[in-house]
Amino acid sequence: xxxxxxxxxxxxxxxxxxxxxxxxxxxxxxxxxxxxxxxxxxxxxxxxxxxxxxxxxxxxxxxxxxxxxxxxxxxxxxxxxxxxxxxxxxxxxxxxxxxxxxxxxxxxxxxxxxx
Amino acid sequence: xxxxxxxxxxxxxxxxxxxxxxxxxxxxxxxxxxxxxxxxxxxxxxxxxxxxxxxxxxxxxxxxxxxxxxxxxxxxxxxxxxxxxxxxxxxxxxxxxxxxxxxxxxxxxxxx
Numbered sequence: 001x002x003x004x005x006x007x008x009x010x011x012x013x014x015x016x017x018x019x020x021x022x023x024x025x026x027x028x029x030x031x032x033x034x035x036x037x038x039x040x041x042x043x044x045x046x047x048x049x050x051x052x053x054x055x056x057x058x059x060x061x062x063x064x065x066x067x068x069x070x071x072x073x074x075x076x077x078x079x080x081x082x083x084x085x086x087x088x089x090x091x092x093x094x095x096x097x098x099x100x101x102x103x104x105x106x107x108x109x110x111x112x113x114x115x
Numbered sequence: 116x117x118x119x120x121x122x123x124x125x126x127x128x129x130x131x132x133x134x135x136x137x138x139x140x141x142x143x144x145x146x147x148x149x150x151x152x153x154x155x156x157x158x159x160x161x162x163x164x165x166x167x168x169x170x171x172x173x174x175x176x177x178x179x180x181x182x183x184x185x186x187x188x189x190x191x192x193x194x195x196x197x198x199x200x201x202x203x204x205x206x207x208x209x210x211x212x213x214x215x216x217x218x219x220x221x222x223x224x225x226x227x
Contacts, residue, residue, distance in 0.1 A: 033214065042219040043159065043204060056214050058116070091158060100147045100210035106158040 002027070005074075006092050006107035013082045013114050021077040021110045025094030032075045033104060034060075034067060037089045046090075048099070049075060082114045117142040119207050121218025128195050129226055136221045138205035139187040145207040148181060148188045149215070153202045162203075163190070195225045 005024040013019050025032050034046040045059040049069040060067065064082075069075040079086055089111050093104035118141040128134050138148075149164035165172045165179045165188065172179050176195075181188040192199055202222050208215035 035217075043217045045214045045216065048214050059214070098208075098210065099215040100145075100208040103149045103161040103164055104151075104159075104215060106151075106160065108158050 004092055004094050004105050004107035006090075006110050008110060009108060011110055011112050013112065015083055015114060016081050019079040019082050019086070019112055019114075021079075021090050021092075021112070022074045023077070023092030023094075023107060024074040025092075026096075026105050029094035029096050029105070031095045031098060032069050033093045033095075033099070034075075034077050035091045035093065037091060037109075039088075043091065046077070079112075082112075084114050087112055087114045117145060117207055117209075117216040119205060119216045119218045121205050121221055123221060124219065125222045125224075127224045127226065130195060130197060132195055134190075134192045134195050134199070134223055134225075136190045136203055136205070136223070137187060138189070138207075138218050139185075140207040140216075141186065142207070142209065143183075143186065144209045146210060147208045147215075148179070149206050149208075150179060150190050151204045151206065151217075153204065153220075155201070159204060192223075195223075197225050197227050199223060200225045 032049045035043040047060045047067045048056040064080045066078045089109045091109045093106045095102045121138045146167035151159035152162045153159040176193045178191040202220045205218040206215040
C-alpha cells in the first residue's frame with residue numbers, strides 16, 4: 001500500500017498566483033482531510049471531504065480557498081491569489097472511516113512558499 | 116466545537132527518564148483519542164490511540180491513560196531514548212464528527 005501521496009512536495013508561488021495541491025488517499029480510504037501547519041506550530045484543521053462531498057469546511061477561509069474530492073482522481077486544495085501568509089506546510093490525511101473511528105494516515109505534505 | 120489543550124508545550128528530559136504529556140478536551144461526546152509523533156520535517160504518524168471504553172492502553176514503552184470524567188488523557192513514555200525526540204500531538208474525535216481536533220503539540224527533547 002503506497003500510503004497517502006501528496007504532490008508537489010515543494011511549491012513556490014508569487015503573490016497573486018494560484019496554488020494547487022494534490023492528494024491521493026490510501027487505497028480503500030474514502031475520507032480525506034486537509035490540515036495546515038505553520039513553522040513550529042500545530043496542525044490546524046481546514047476541511048474534511050468524502051467522495052464528491054464536503055463534510056466539514058469550518059477551518060477553511062471563506063475566500064480564496066477551495067477543496068474538492070472528485071469521484072475519479074485525487075483531492076485538490078486550491079488557493080487563489082496567494083499571499084505571503086499562505087506560506088505553510090499543507091498536510092493531507094485519509095482514513096477508512098470517519099475521524100471518530102480510525103486514525104488519520106498523513107501524507108508527507110506540500111510546503112508552499114509565497115514570494 | 117471541540118477544544119483540545121495540550122501541556123507542556125516543551126519538555127526536556129534526560130535519556131532514561133520518563134516523559135508525560137497531558138491533554139484536556141471539552142466535548143463530552145469525544146470518544147476517540149489518538150497520539151501522533153512528528154519528527155522534524157516529516158509527517159505526523161500515529162503512535163498509540165485509546166477509545167473511551169477503556170481507561171489505559173500500553174504498547175512497550177508508551178502508554179496512554181484516559182479519564183472521561185475529568186476529560187483528560189495523557190501520554191507516558193518510559194525509558195526515553197534520543198530517538199523519542201520529536202513533536203507529539205494529541206487529538207480528540209467522535210463518531211460522526213466532522214474532524215479530529217488537535218492539541219498544539221509538545222516538543223520533546225531527550226538529552227543523551
